[in-house]
Amino acid sequence: MRPTLLERLRSESGSALLLVAVTVFALLWANSPFSRLYHELWETHMEVTVGSWGLNLSLHHWVNDGLMVIFFFVVGLEVRQEFAVGSLRDRRRALVPLVAGVLGVGVPALIYLSIAGGEAPAGWGAVVGTDTAFLLGALVLVGPAMSNQLRIFLLTLTVVDDFLAVSIIGVFYTEQVRIWPLVIAVFALVALFLLGRTRQWRSSPYVALVIVLWLATLESGIHPSIAGMVAGLMVPAFATHRGVVDSVAHLFRDFRQSPEADAARTASRGLARSISVNERLHAALRGPSSLVIVPLFALANAGVDLRGDTLGQAATSTVTWGVVAGLVIGKLAGISLGTWLAMRMGLGKLPDGVGPGSIMGGAALSGIGFTVSLLVIGLAFTDQQHSNAATVGVLLAMVLAWLLGWIIFWVARVRFGETSADLPVTLTPAVNEDYDHIFGSPDAEATVVEYFDYECPFCSRTTGIGQDLYQHFGDRVRFVARHVPIADRHPNAERAAVVAEAAARQGQFWDMHKQLFDHQDHLDESVYRRLAQEIGLDMDQFESDLADPELPKWVAKHARSAHESGVRGTPTFFLNGSRHLGAHDARTIIAELEAQMNTQSEQPLRRRS
Known part of the structure; x- marks a missing residue:
């Protein structure tokens, strides 16, 4: 059976191609005779009021400061899962991508500052993040046919990357902090922590507290992306136990024998309790995040008007080339160097089946910044010329990183025989009556x-x-x-x-x-x-x-x-x-x-x- 269009879009390659399509559409719209409509749309204000309190934001801010909180909340959920039941549970296994992730943030920032620090030092945060959706989609398209072990390594690395990037946004791109909303935000975080300690299985109390946390953080002046990330980290994750699964099976047997509403409700609750609230929220939000929120963010932020002398100014701006060099060269150098250093220090080794060429190819693809990069650009620059130059740099870096990754994977395959970046898939030895x-x-x-x-x-x-x-x-x-x-x-x-x-x-x-x-x-x-x-x-x-x-x-x-x-x-x-x-x-x-x-x-x- 051929996959449906929705199933294709939900795949990593499909979501990456969707983002490319939306980005190109935003650029075409912003440079068309209807460009005025594009800018007027995102400057349209929408207000939500409750009594005397109201929240009045432009559509652009509703996307960047509202919907993107859900994106970062999903990232936080993933980080918590990795620490609880995933690759970060084994600390030794996580040390190599941890060191690689830290240098993959630090080296690009230093390269940007060395090139554009004199003209626009505030833009250094635009080169620290990696767009996970683009990275994994590009890996499917240009990486080895079998690359699951490399994918796990890169996912672990982007967990570190995303955490540091969001922390940088919250710390370095906050201008003025209001105390009382911040106090409310802290109380909401404490309540989330205590809720997790009680092993509350319903998702609605967590969602309610996240909304309070978002509103309080927004009112405090701190960018709410950090609230989304930290809130996701507070939602507990755990592995499903067989005893719980067996008890759910008994509940469904009861419903089969007596198909009544009470039995159905009890079975449904039992099924929900068998899976951690973290995993259930992640499953519910992952699709909307990758198929709706991130494409909307791209549509709202990638529309740079390149007419007139915009491209000429960008081509001569150190901001443009600082962003390009930071993302393309900095990510490749930082992640590759961090991996090598961690291995030389005896902190760990490469994943089974993954060669150094594949690591370098994945490091090159990590230069696709996009989501976090565009978000930081909107926070770092009030000057439109610098903002346009940095956005052009992000888009150019995305193309160059993709091309560089493809070249490195090709060389690794042809020159070093790295045809796979995954575990073996063939049974060794074959079935034998004397052995089996x-x-x-x-x-x-x-x-x-x-x-x-x-x-x-x-x-x-x-x-x-x-x-x-x-x-x-x-x-x-x-x-x-x-x-x-x-x-x-x-x-x-x-x-x-x-x-x-x-x-x-x-x-x-x-x-x-x-x-x-x-x-x-x-x-x-x-x-x-x-x-x-x-x-x-x-x-x-x-x-x-x-x-x-x-x-x-x-x-x-x-x-x-x-x-x-x-x-x-x-x-x-x-x-x-x-x-x-x-x-x-x-x-x-x-x-x-x-x-x-x-x-x-x-x-x-x-x-x-």
Whole structure:
């Protein structure tokens, strides 16, 4: 099925192309016979009044000081998620992009000041930020075909970048502060913090406090972008636990048995409580932010009138070239240097599958500033000539950074063989009867390999994915189980894998496999022996096999195969030898297997025709 237009726009490449289209449209409109209408539109005022209090802003300010707060709120939510359950949770893994992000902010600012500091020093903040939407979209279009690991690295880097950029806006581009609104803003932040500590699951109290915080920050004179970012950081994020998911399943069973309004409301609340309010708000706002708010911001801010001598003045202005050099050269140099320094200092290493050429290509694409750059320009310059010159510099830098990134990725691919910036996707080694535990017919049309550990809360045996696949396909599919104990999170998984291998020596791997998953919350030595007795193992042989040092080596061999195959968590599935990407629910895997089977069945017909 071909994706719809909306689905294409929601993709990273689609959102980037949408921004390009809106930016070009804004430029054409501002330089057309209807340019007066463009400027009059954004200067139109809209007022909201409640009693004696009122807020009267131009449409331009409603976008920049209102809607963009939602954009930065989404950024703050992402940062909190990364710290709680994402790449920033592992501090060592985050140190390399952290150092790269800091230098990716500092070096561009120094380059700008060295070029344009004498003419317009206030514009240095225009070169510190990276437009995440443009960056990820450009990566899809000009980067390696497989680049998920590079994408994670760049996302971590932009988290640092965005946080520093918004802090700079709040600290350095605030002219006058009013105390009482600021006090109210502080109280709103404290209330957000306390609300998070109470584990409040409803989103409406958070939204209400964010609105109060926005209004108070706006009245205080501080740019409200920092309020959006800090508010997002206050909204709690956590990983979903299997016990909560199981309780929700019971609620839906109640609704299925008694489809009444009260049961539906209870099930709906249970479903909402199983997912963190951070993740739910992020899912609700991410689409409107990328498809509506940021394009509106581009439409309101990218319309520079280039007629007359505007381009000539921009071409001779140090502001223009300070912005271009800061974004294009500064981002490339700062991020590349920061990555190299962090590695030399032993703070970390490059992500698996990512080479130095790909890092430099991503650093070059980080020179696409756009959103934060245009926002700072509107705050930094009251002089229209400097504002136009800086905006021209941002637009020129966007084109040059895109082109430079494409060149670097091309050189990395052709000269250094960096055809991918991702983990391997091919099963290594291939399925082998002497190596693997196989369930199903050797003549099956498809093979599903699962890497798992026995304390994995969402592996197929725990969630029923395996049963669903077997019920749907029957003998058309065979199943293979491989160990990958996640020792830092699941302390009993490695020992349980050894127990399963000991049972395998008596031909009862799958019986023990089932029992270990059924008792995964209570694994210990007494449980292992009780389960061995229940499935009828020879206990003397079982004890002897448990003491055999070859079994831990065998489990370690499985773990090495997982690493070589690109497995970094459980469960990970391989469908006919290729790592499955995306959601791993039974419905999705069934659809993928059906598509592969249909393709295989069509190939002989094509050859005969």
